[in-house]
Amino acid sequence: MHAFAVSGEGADVTDVELPTPSPAGTQVLLKVERSGVCHNDTHLRQGFYDLGARGKMRLTERGMTYPLVMGHEVVGTVVRVGERVSAHRPGDLRLVYPWIGCGECARCRDGADNHCANGRNLGVARPGGYAEHILVPDEKYLVDIEGLDPSWAATLACSGLTAFSAVHKVLPLPPDDPIVVIGAGGVGLTAIATLKALGHESICAVDLSEDNLSVAKGLGASATVLATGEVSQAIIGTCGGPVAAAIDFVNNRATATAAFDALRKAGRLVQVGLFGGELTVPTALMALKMITISGSFVGTPAELNALVELARRGALPRIPVVEAPLTAASVQESLDRLSGGGVAGRIVLRRD
Known part of the structure; x- marks a missing residue:
C-alpha cells in the first residue's frame, strides 16, 4: 500500500510502499477515506517536544520509530476483519479512536487508554492514517458516524476529543x-x-x-x-x-x-x-x-462516543474544514501551513 511518511527528524514527507496489513484476531483493516491534519503532527515531524530549561524530549526515546506514518484523525471503510471480530463487516464506515493503550494495565482496563504509560497510539507508535489503509487493533476503537459528514467527523478523533475532554475539566x-x-x-x-x-x-x-x-x-x-x-x-x-x-x-x-x-x-x-x-x-x-x-491530553473512548453522539444530535456547531487530496505533497503542504499558523479550522485530507 502507499503510505506518506517521514524518514527522520525534520524530514520531508515522501510516498513509500509498505505491505498491506492482514488483520487477525480482534484487528480490523480499514481503507482510509479521510485523515485530518493535526498540529501535533508538526511536533512529531520535528521529533521532539520543547521542555524549556529541561531541554528536549525526543520522541524516539518514547517508542517512536522511523519511517513514521502519522495521521490520527481517521475515518475509514472496513475492508477485512480478524476472526474474533463480531460487530463489524466490510463496507462499514467508521471513525477511529487512535489513542490506543497497552490493553493490560489498570488504566486500560478502566477504559482510559489515553492515561496508559505504555500507549501505542495510531500515527505515533503504530502506522496512522496518512496511508491507503490503517490497521486498528480492536473493533472497540471504531465509532459509528452515520449521518455525519466524514470530513468533519474525522476531526472529532483528536481536535474534537481534546477540546471535549479539556472543557469537562x-x-x-x-x-x-x-x-x-x-x-x-x-x-x-x-x-x-x-x-x-x-x-x-x-x-x-x-x-x-x-x-x-x-x-x-x-x-x-x-x-x-x-x-x-x-x-x-x-x-x-x-x-x-x-x-x-x-x-x-x-x-x-x-x-x-x-x-x-x-x-x-x-x-x-x-x-x-x-x-x-x-x-x-x-x-x-x-x-x-x-x-x-x-x-489534559486527548480523551477516553467513552468521551469520544459521547462527543459523536452530541454531534449526531445536531447540538455541536461545526468548525471550518478545508479539504485536500490525500497525497504526500498535500501532507507536506498541510503540515507547513499549520507550522506557519495560517489555518482557521482544520485541514482534512480525503481519498480521491
Missing part, C-alpha cells in the same frame, strides 16, 4: 462565569463550539489572528482578545475581572503565564497545547489563591 460552572479559551485554531474553536453546545454563555477567545477571532465569535465566543501587549490585563478587562477558568491550547511560556495571571481565587487552568516552554509561578500565590492547574 473546567465544568461545571455557572453559565455566566467567564471561561477563557487561548488559541482559536482547530482545537480551540472546537472547545468554543463545545462550550456553546453545553449551554455556557461567557466564553472569551484569545488569539493572535483577527480572522480566527472572527470565526470564534461565529461559533459562540461572547468576547475576544487579540493577544498583543499585556494579555492577562486585556483578559481581565474584557471579562470584567479575573476569570473562573482558562484552557490554554497554545501552552507556551507567554500564554501559560497570561492564563495563570488572569485567574481569580480558586480559578482553574487546563494546559493542553504542546508548543513547549515552561511556566514559573509564585508558590505562595498557588496556595493563597487556591489555583488548580491540570494537564
Whole structure:
C-alpha cells in the first residue's frame, strides 16, 4: 500500500510502499477515506517536544520509530476483519479512536487508554492514517458516524476529543462565569463550539489572528482578545475581572503565564497545547489563591462516543474544514501551513 511518511527528524514527507496489513484476531483493516491534519503532527515531524530549561524530549526515546506514518484523525471503510471480530463487516464506515493503550494495565482496563504509560497510539507508535489503509487493533476503537459528514467527523478523533475532554475539566460552572479559551485554531474553536453546545454563555477567545477571532465569535465566543501587549490585563478587562477558568491550547511560556495571571481565587487552568516552554509561578500565590492547574491530553473512548453522539444530535456547531487530496505533497503542504499558523479550522485530507 502507499503510505506518506517521514524518514527522520525534520524530514520531508515522501510516498513509500509498505505491505498491506492482514488483520487477525480482534484487528480490523480499514481503507482510509479521510485523515485530518493535526498540529501535533508538526511536533512529531520535528521529533521532539520543547521542555524549556529541561531541554528536549525526543520522541524516539518514547517508542517512536522511523519511517513514521502519522495521521490520527481517521475515518475509514472496513475492508477485512480478524476472526474474533463480531460487530463489524466490510463496507462499514467508521471513525477511529487512535489513542490506543497497552490493553493490560489498570488504566486500560478502566477504559482510559489515553492515561496508559505504555500507549501505542495510531500515527505515533503504530502506522496512522496518512496511508491507503490503517490497521486498528480492536473493533472497540471504531465509532459509528452515520449521518455525519466524514470530513468533519474525522476531526472529532483528536481536535474534537481534546477540546471535549479539556472543557469537562473546567465544568461545571455557572453559565455566566467567564471561561477563557487561548488559541482559536482547530482545537480551540472546537472547545468554543463545545462550550456553546453545553449551554455556557461567557466564553472569551484569545488569539493572535483577527480572522480566527472572527470565526470564534461565529461559533459562540461572547468576547475576544487579540493577544498583543499585556494579555492577562486585556483578559481581565474584557471579562470584567479575573476569570473562573482558562484552557490554554497554545501552552507556551507567554500564554501559560497570561492564563495563570488572569485567574481569580480558586480559578482553574487546563494546559493542553504542546508548543513547549515552561511556566514559573509564585508558590505562595498557588496556595493563597487556591489555583488548580491540570494537564489534559486527548480523551477516553467513552468521551469520544459521547462527543459523536452530541454531534449526531445536531447540538455541536461545526468548525471550518478545508479539504485536500490525500497525497504526500498535500501532507507536506498541510503540515507547513499549520507550522506557519495560517489555518482557521482544520485541514482534512480525503481519498480521491
